[in-house]
Amino acid sequence: MSKNEMLGKGRTEALTDGIFAIALTLGVLSIDISKLPKPSNGSDMYFSLISFLPQILYYAIAFFILISFWIAHHRIMEKVRYVDSVFNWINVAVLFFVALVPFTTDLMGYYDEYPLAVEAFSANLLIIGVLQMAGWLYITSKKELLKEDTDSEVILEYSLRSLSCPAVAVIVIIYAYFVSPSHAAYFFFLIPVFKILTKKAFSGRKIKNQN
Structure with a gap:
Protein backbone atom coordinates (compact mmCIF):
# COMPACT_ATOMS: atom_id res chain seq x y z
CA MET A 1 0.00 0.00 0.00
CA SER A 2 1.38 3.40 -0.96
CA LYS A 3 1.57 6.25 1.53
CA ASN A 4 -0.97 8.14 -0.58
CA GLU A 5 -3.57 5.48 0.25
CA MET A 6 -2.91 5.72 4.00
CA LEU A 7 -4.78 8.44 5.86
CA GLY A 8 -4.42 10.11 9.23
CA LYS A 9 -6.85 8.75 11.81
CA GLY A 10 -7.84 12.10 13.36
CA ARG A 11 -10.88 12.76 11.15
CA THR A 12 -12.11 9.19 11.54
CA GLU A 13 -11.98 9.55 15.33
CA ALA A 14 -13.69 12.96 15.24
CA LEU A 15 -16.55 11.72 13.04
CA THR A 16 -17.00 8.62 15.20
CA ASP A 17 -17.08 10.65 18.42
CA GLY A 18 -19.69 12.97 16.93
CA ILE A 19 -22.04 10.22 15.76
CA PHE A 20 -21.78 8.36 19.06
CA ALA A 21 -22.49 11.58 21.00
CA ILE A 22 -25.60 12.26 18.91
CA ALA A 23 -26.88 8.68 19.24
CA LEU A 24 -26.34 8.71 23.01
CA THR A 25 -28.23 11.99 23.31
CA LEU A 26 -31.11 11.07 21.01
CA GLY A 27 -31.67 7.83 22.92
CA VAL A 28 -33.16 9.64 25.89
CA LEU A 29 -35.83 11.14 23.62
CA SER A 30 -37.39 7.67 23.44
CA ILE A 31 -38.62 8.36 26.98
CA ASP A 32 -41.49 10.62 25.92
CA ILE A 33 -43.00 12.17 29.05
CA SER A 34 -45.88 13.63 26.99
CA LYS A 35 -47.29 10.11 26.65
CA LEU A 36 -47.92 9.94 30.40
CA PRO A 37 -51.64 10.19 31.20
CA LYS A 38 -52.38 13.29 33.26
CA PRO A 39 -52.53 12.14 36.88
CA SER A 40 -55.42 13.14 39.11
CA ASN A 41 -53.36 12.72 42.27
CA GLY A 42 -49.88 11.81 43.53
CA SER A 43 -50.66 8.10 43.55
CA ASP A 44 -51.68 8.14 39.87
CA MET A 45 -48.48 9.95 38.97
CA TYR A 46 -46.43 7.37 40.85
CA PHE A 47 -47.98 4.48 38.92
CA SER A 48 -47.66 6.39 35.65
CA LEU A 49 -43.94 6.83 36.26
CA ILE A 50 -43.62 3.15 37.17
CA SER A 51 -45.08 2.30 33.76
CA PHE A 52 -42.11 4.09 32.18
CA LEU A 53 -39.52 1.91 33.91
CA PRO A 54 -39.14 -0.48 30.92
CA GLN A 55 -38.35 2.45 28.59
CA ILE A 56 -35.81 3.80 31.09
CA LEU A 57 -34.25 0.35 31.46
CA TYR A 58 -33.98 -0.15 27.69
CA TYR A 59 -32.45 3.31 27.30
CA ALA A 60 -29.89 2.42 29.99
CA ILE A 61 -29.05 -0.84 28.21
CA ALA A 62 -28.62 0.94 24.86
CA PHE A 63 -26.63 3.79 26.45
CA PHE A 64 -24.07 1.58 28.16
CA ILE A 65 -23.71 -0.77 25.20
CA LEU A 66 -23.04 2.22 22.93
CA ILE A 67 -20.49 3.46 25.46
CA SER A 68 -18.80 0.04 25.36
CA PHE A 69 -18.66 0.22 21.54
CA TRP A 70 -17.19 3.73 21.77
CA ILE A 71 -14.53 2.59 24.25
CA ALA A 72 -13.72 -0.41 22.04
CA HIS A 73 -13.34 1.91 19.04
CA HIS A 74 -10.86 4.09 20.90
CA ARG A 75 -8.90 1.06 22.09
CA ILE A 76 -8.67 -0.08 18.49
CA MET A 77 -7.58 3.37 17.30
CA GLU A 78 -4.83 3.42 19.95
CA LYS A 79 -3.28 0.48 18.11
CA VAL A 80 -3.69 2.04 14.66
CA ARG A 81 -0.99 4.08 12.91
CA TYR A 82 -2.97 4.96 9.80
CA VAL A 83 -6.35 4.15 8.28
CA ASP A 84 -7.27 3.55 4.65
CA SER A 85 -10.44 3.86 2.59
CA VAL A 86 -11.53 0.27 3.29
CA PHE A 87 -11.35 0.74 7.05
CA ASN A 88 -13.12 4.09 6.75
CA TRP A 89 -16.02 2.51 4.87
CA ILE A 90 -16.27 -0.26 7.47
CA ASN A 91 -16.35 2.44 10.14
CA VAL A 92 -19.02 4.39 8.24
CA ALA A 93 -21.14 1.23 8.18
CA VAL A 94 -20.67 0.91 11.95
CA LEU A 95 -21.78 4.52 12.41
CA PHE A 96 -24.87 4.01 10.24
CA PHE A 97 -26.10 1.29 12.59
CA VAL A 98 -25.03 3.29 15.66
CA ALA A 99 -27.30 6.09 14.43
CA LEU A 100 -30.18 3.56 14.21
CA VAL A 101 -29.90 2.55 17.88
CA PRO A 102 -32.23 5.31 19.22
CA PHE A 103 -34.92 4.11 16.79
CA THR A 104 -34.61 0.41 17.66
CA THR A 105 -34.44 1.28 21.38
CA ASP A 106 -37.70 3.22 21.05
CA LEU A 107 -39.25 0.34 19.11
CA MET A 108 -38.34 -2.17 21.82
CA GLY A 109 -39.40 0.17 24.61
CA TYR A 110 -42.97 0.42 23.38
CA TYR A 111 -43.44 -3.01 21.79
CA ASP A 112 -41.33 -5.32 23.95
CA GLU A 113 -44.15 -7.86 24.08
CA TYR A 114 -43.48 -8.59 20.39
CA PRO A 115 -40.42 -10.69 19.48
CA LEU A 116 -39.77 -8.65 16.32
CA ALA A 117 -39.19 -5.42 18.27
CA VAL A 118 -36.64 -7.04 20.60
CA GLU A 119 -35.03 -8.86 17.67
CA ALA A 120 -34.68 -5.59 15.72
CA PHE A 121 -32.82 -3.96 18.63
CA SER A 122 -30.65 -7.04 19.13
CA ALA A 123 -29.91 -7.37 15.41
CA ASN A 124 -28.90 -3.70 15.37
CA LEU A 125 -26.32 -4.32 18.11
CA LEU A 126 -25.26 -7.60 16.53
CA ILE A 127 -24.44 -5.86 13.25
CA ILE A 128 -22.49 -3.08 15.02
CA GLY A 129 -20.45 -5.68 16.91
CA PRO A 166 -22.66 -10.23 19.03
CA ALA A 167 -22.74 -13.44 21.10
CA VAL A 168 -25.18 -12.01 23.65
CA ALA A 169 -27.31 -10.45 20.88
CA VAL A 170 -27.75 -13.90 19.31
CA ILE A 171 -28.83 -15.28 22.70
CA VAL A 172 -31.36 -12.45 23.09
CA ILE A 173 -32.80 -13.04 19.60
CA ILE A 174 -33.24 -16.76 20.26
CA TYR A 175 -34.73 -16.20 23.73
CA ALA A 176 -37.12 -13.52 22.46
CA TYR A 177 -38.39 -15.77 19.68
CA PHE A 178 -38.75 -19.02 21.60
CA VAL A 179 -39.33 -17.99 25.24
CA SER A 180 -40.21 -14.41 26.25
CA PRO A 181 -39.49 -11.16 24.39
CA SER A 182 -40.34 -9.07 27.47
CA HIS A 183 -37.41 -10.41 29.48
CA ALA A 184 -34.92 -11.18 26.72
CA ALA A 185 -33.09 -7.84 26.87
CA TYR A 186 -31.88 -8.59 30.40
CA PHE A 187 -29.32 -10.94 28.86
CA PHE A 188 -27.40 -7.87 27.66
CA PHE A 189 -26.18 -7.49 31.25
CA LEU A 190 -23.94 -10.47 30.46
CA ILE A 191 -21.75 -8.32 28.20
CA PRO A 192 -19.69 -6.67 30.97
CA VAL A 193 -19.34 -10.08 32.65
CA PHE A 194 -17.93 -11.53 29.43
CA LYS A 195 -15.52 -8.60 29.00
CA ILE A 196 -14.30 -8.81 32.62
CA LEU A 197 -13.70 -12.56 32.37
CA THR A 198 -11.80 -12.11 29.11
CA LYS A 199 -9.64 -9.37 30.61
CA LYS A 200 -8.87 -11.49 33.70
CA ALA A 201 -8.03 -14.50 31.54
CA PHE A 202 -5.51 -12.54 29.49
CA SER A 203 -4.07 -10.84 32.58
CA GLY A 204 -3.44 -14.31 33.98
CA ARG A 205 -1.79 -15.39 30.72
CA LYS A 206 0.52 -12.36 30.79
CA ILE A 207 1.59 -13.06 34.39
CA LYS A 208 2.18 -16.71 33.55
CA ASN A 209 4.25 -15.80 30.48
CA GLN A 210 6.35 -13.35 32.51
CA ASN A 211 7.15 -16.08 35.03
Whole structure:
Protein backbone atom coordinates (compact mmCIF):
# COMPACT_ATOMS: atom_id res chain seq x y z
CA MET A 1 0.00 0.00 0.00
CA SER A 2 1.38 3.40 -0.96
CA LYS A 3 1.57 6.25 1.53
CA ASN A 4 -0.97 8.14 -0.58
CA GLU A 5 -3.57 5.48 0.25
CA MET A 6 -2.91 5.72 4.00
CA LEU A 7 -4.78 8.44 5.86
CA GLY A 8 -4.42 10.11 9.23
CA LYS A 9 -6.85 8.75 11.81
CA GLY A 10 -7.84 12.10 13.36
CA ARG A 11 -10.88 12.76 11.15
CA THR A 12 -12.11 9.19 11.54
CA GLU A 13 -11.98 9.55 15.33
CA ALA A 14 -13.69 12.96 15.24
CA LEU A 15 -16.55 11.72 13.04
CA THR A 16 -17.00 8.62 15.20
CA ASP A 17 -17.08 10.65 18.42
CA GLY A 18 -19.69 12.97 16.93
CA ILE A 19 -22.04 10.22 15.76
CA PHE A 20 -21.78 8.36 19.06
CA ALA A 21 -22.49 11.58 21.00
CA ILE A 22 -25.60 12.26 18.91
CA ALA A 23 -26.88 8.68 19.24
CA LEU A 24 -26.34 8.71 23.01
CA THR A 25 -28.23 11.99 23.31
CA LEU A 26 -31.11 11.07 21.01
CA GLY A 27 -31.67 7.83 22.92
CA VAL A 28 -33.16 9.64 25.89
CA LEU A 29 -35.83 11.14 23.62
CA SER A 30 -37.39 7.67 23.44
CA ILE A 31 -38.62 8.36 26.98
CA ASP A 32 -41.49 10.62 25.92
CA ILE A 33 -43.00 12.17 29.05
CA SER A 34 -45.88 13.63 26.99
CA LYS A 35 -47.29 10.11 26.65
CA LEU A 36 -47.92 9.94 30.40
CA PRO A 37 -51.64 10.19 31.20
CA LYS A 38 -52.38 13.29 33.26
CA PRO A 39 -52.53 12.14 36.88
CA SER A 40 -55.42 13.14 39.11
CA ASN A 41 -53.36 12.72 42.27
CA GLY A 42 -49.88 11.81 43.53
CA SER A 43 -50.66 8.10 43.55
CA ASP A 44 -51.68 8.14 39.87
CA MET A 45 -48.48 9.95 38.97
CA TYR A 46 -46.43 7.37 40.85
CA PHE A 47 -47.98 4.48 38.92
CA SER A 48 -47.66 6.39 35.65
CA LEU A 49 -43.94 6.83 36.26
CA ILE A 50 -43.62 3.15 37.17
CA SER A 51 -45.08 2.30 33.76
CA PHE A 52 -42.11 4.09 32.18
CA LEU A 53 -39.52 1.91 33.91
CA PRO A 54 -39.14 -0.48 30.92
CA GLN A 55 -38.35 2.45 28.59
CA ILE A 56 -35.81 3.80 31.09
CA LEU A 57 -34.25 0.35 31.46
CA TYR A 58 -33.98 -0.15 27.69
CA TYR A 59 -32.45 3.31 27.30
CA ALA A 60 -29.89 2.42 29.99
CA ILE A 61 -29.05 -0.84 28.21
CA ALA A 62 -28.62 0.94 24.86
CA PHE A 63 -26.63 3.79 26.45
CA PHE A 64 -24.07 1.58 28.16
CA ILE A 65 -23.71 -0.77 25.20
CA LEU A 66 -23.04 2.22 22.93
CA ILE A 67 -20.49 3.46 25.46
CA SER A 68 -18.80 0.04 25.36
CA PHE A 69 -18.66 0.22 21.54
CA TRP A 70 -17.19 3.73 21.77
CA ILE A 71 -14.53 2.59 24.25
CA ALA A 72 -13.72 -0.41 22.04
CA HIS A 73 -13.34 1.91 19.04
CA HIS A 74 -10.86 4.09 20.90
CA ARG A 75 -8.90 1.06 22.09
CA ILE A 76 -8.67 -0.08 18.49
CA MET A 77 -7.58 3.37 17.30
CA GLU A 78 -4.83 3.42 19.95
CA LYS A 79 -3.28 0.48 18.11
CA VAL A 80 -3.69 2.04 14.66
CA ARG A 81 -0.99 4.08 12.91
CA TYR A 82 -2.97 4.96 9.80
CA VAL A 83 -6.35 4.15 8.28
CA ASP A 84 -7.27 3.55 4.65
CA SER A 85 -10.44 3.86 2.59
CA VAL A 86 -11.53 0.27 3.29
CA PHE A 87 -11.35 0.74 7.05
CA ASN A 88 -13.12 4.09 6.75
CA TRP A 89 -16.02 2.51 4.87
CA ILE A 90 -16.27 -0.26 7.47
CA ASN A 91 -16.35 2.44 10.14
CA VAL A 92 -19.02 4.39 8.24
CA ALA A 93 -21.14 1.23 8.18
CA VAL A 94 -20.67 0.91 11.95
CA LEU A 95 -21.78 4.52 12.41
CA PHE A 96 -24.87 4.01 10.24
CA PHE A 97 -26.10 1.29 12.59
CA VAL A 98 -25.03 3.29 15.66
CA ALA A 99 -27.30 6.09 14.43
CA LEU A 100 -30.18 3.56 14.21
CA VAL A 101 -29.90 2.55 17.88
CA PRO A 102 -32.23 5.31 19.22
CA PHE A 103 -34.92 4.11 16.79
CA THR A 104 -34.61 0.41 17.66
CA THR A 105 -34.44 1.28 21.38
CA ASP A 106 -37.70 3.22 21.05
CA LEU A 107 -39.25 0.34 19.11
CA MET A 108 -38.34 -2.17 21.82
CA GLY A 109 -39.40 0.17 24.61
CA TYR A 110 -42.97 0.42 23.38
CA TYR A 111 -43.44 -3.01 21.79
CA ASP A 112 -41.33 -5.32 23.95
CA GLU A 113 -44.15 -7.86 24.08
CA TYR A 114 -43.48 -8.59 20.39
CA PRO A 115 -40.42 -10.69 19.48
CA LEU A 116 -39.77 -8.65 16.32
CA ALA A 117 -39.19 -5.42 18.27
CA VAL A 118 -36.64 -7.04 20.60
CA GLU A 119 -35.03 -8.86 17.67
CA ALA A 120 -34.68 -5.59 15.72
CA PHE A 121 -32.82 -3.96 18.63
CA SER A 122 -30.65 -7.04 19.13
CA ALA A 123 -29.91 -7.37 15.41
CA ASN A 124 -28.90 -3.70 15.37
CA LEU A 125 -26.32 -4.32 18.11
CA LEU A 126 -25.26 -7.60 16.53
CA ILE A 127 -24.44 -5.86 13.25
CA ILE A 128 -22.49 -3.08 15.02
CA GLY A 129 -20.45 -5.68 16.91
CA VAL A 130 -19.72 -7.76 13.82
CA LEU A 131 -18.72 -4.72 11.76
CA GLN A 132 -16.50 -3.37 14.52
CA MET A 133 -14.81 -6.75 14.79
CA ALA A 134 -14.41 -6.83 11.00
CA GLY A 135 -12.69 -3.43 11.14
CA TRP A 136 -10.29 -4.68 13.81
CA LEU A 137 -9.50 -7.87 11.89
CA TYR A 138 -8.92 -5.83 8.74
CA ILE A 139 -6.49 -3.52 10.55
CA THR A 140 -4.58 -6.47 12.01
CA SER A 141 -4.28 -8.02 8.54
CA LYS A 142 -2.57 -4.86 7.25
CA LYS A 143 0.67 -4.57 9.20
CA GLU A 144 1.42 -1.15 7.70
CA LEU A 145 -1.72 0.21 9.41
CA LEU A 146 -1.00 -1.35 12.79
CA LYS A 147 1.44 -0.02 15.38
CA GLU A 148 4.56 -2.16 15.53
CA ASP A 149 4.33 -2.81 19.29
CA THR A 150 0.94 -4.56 18.98
CA ASP A 151 1.64 -8.20 19.81
CA SER A 152 -0.41 -11.31 19.02
CA GLU A 153 -1.80 -11.48 22.58
CA VAL A 154 -3.35 -8.03 22.24
CA ILE A 155 -4.81 -8.93 18.84
CA LEU A 156 -6.38 -12.10 20.26
CA GLU A 157 -7.68 -10.35 23.38
CA TYR A 158 -9.33 -7.54 21.41
CA SER A 159 -10.82 -10.06 18.97
CA LEU A 160 -12.38 -12.13 21.77
CA ARG A 161 -13.67 -9.07 23.65
CA SER A 162 -15.33 -7.84 20.47
CA LEU A 163 -17.34 -11.07 20.32
CA SER A 164 -19.18 -10.32 23.57
CA CYS A 165 -22.00 -8.17 22.19
CA PRO A 166 -22.66 -10.23 19.03
CA ALA A 167 -22.74 -13.44 21.10
CA VAL A 168 -25.18 -12.01 23.65
CA ALA A 169 -27.31 -10.45 20.88
CA VAL A 170 -27.75 -13.90 19.31
CA ILE A 171 -28.83 -15.28 22.70
CA VAL A 172 -31.36 -12.45 23.09
CA ILE A 173 -32.80 -13.04 19.60
CA ILE A 174 -33.24 -16.76 20.26
CA TYR A 175 -34.73 -16.20 23.73
CA ALA A 176 -37.12 -13.52 22.46
CA TYR A 177 -38.39 -15.77 19.68
CA PHE A 178 -38.75 -19.02 21.60
CA VAL A 179 -39.33 -17.99 25.24
CA SER A 180 -40.21 -14.41 26.25
CA PRO A 181 -39.49 -11.16 24.39
CA SER A 182 -40.34 -9.07 27.47
CA HIS A 183 -37.41 -10.41 29.48
CA ALA A 184 -34.92 -11.18 26.72
CA ALA A 185 -33.09 -7.84 26.87
CA TYR A 186 -31.88 -8.59 30.40
CA PHE A 187 -29.32 -10.94 28.86
CA PHE A 188 -27.40 -7.87 27.66
CA PHE A 189 -26.18 -7.49 31.25
CA LEU A 190 -23.94 -10.47 30.46
CA ILE A 191 -21.75 -8.32 28.20
CA PRO A 192 -19.69 -6.67 30.97
CA VAL A 193 -19.34 -10.08 32.65
CA PHE A 194 -17.93 -11.53 29.43
CA LYS A 195 -15.52 -8.60 29.00
CA ILE A 196 -14.30 -8.81 32.62
CA LEU A 197 -13.70 -12.56 32.37
CA THR A 198 -11.80 -12.11 29.11
CA LYS A 199 -9.64 -9.37 30.61
CA LYS A 200 -8.87 -11.49 33.70
CA ALA A 201 -8.03 -14.50 31.54
CA PHE A 202 -5.51 -12.54 29.49
CA SER A 203 -4.07 -10.84 32.58
CA GLY A 204 -3.44 -14.31 33.98
CA ARG A 205 -1.79 -15.39 30.72
CA LYS A 206 0.52 -12.36 30.79
CA ILE A 207 1.59 -13.06 34.39
CA LYS A 208 2.18 -16.71 33.55
CA ASN A 209 4.25 -15.80 30.48
CA GLN A 210 6.35 -13.35 32.51
CA ASN A 211 7.15 -16.08 35.03
